[in-house]
Amino acid sequence: MKRTFEPGTVVRHFKRERADHSSTVYLYRIIGEAEHSETGEALMIYQALYGDKRLYARPLxxxxxxxxxxxxxxxxxxxxxxxxxxxxxxxxxxxAE
Incomplete structure (x- = not known):
């Protein structure tokens, strides 16, 4: 079975195990899957839920x-x-409160 995440799903990066669990560090919200315009490579687009809330793209x-x-x-x-x-x-x- 293929692993997938729906847009809006909150995920955690494995490095959260080493982080302060009272903070939101290493938590992300899935934006969705995308395709690289030149190579066609599948990408996951996701947003940090901490700091400046940057958007990231990583090969799927x-x-x-x-x-x-x-x-x-x-x-x-x-x-x-x-x-x-x-x-x-x-x-x-x-x-958020």
Whole structure:
């Protein structure tokens, strides 16, 4: 089964495991999938939910890929990006108040 995220889904980057969980750092909102105009490569467009709320584009294959366990052996999150859990969403709710 192919992993996918619908626009509006909140996701967390695996580096959030090392971050202050009372902040919104490493949380992102999915904007949607796009296609590179020159190469046709599939991209994921997403927006940071912290700092200046920058927009990012990453190759879809990389976005959906697994965490590099050789480079990050202490990380337990299986994929580079995964859907945010209830604790993450509660942090976002508090940050918006």
């Amino acid at each position: 294959e990389m976005f959906l890929g697994k965490t590099d366990k050789e480079k990050y052996p202490d990380i337990t999150q299986e994929y580079r990006f995964e859907e945010a859990d209830e604790k993450d969403l509660e942090v976002l709710k508090r940050a």
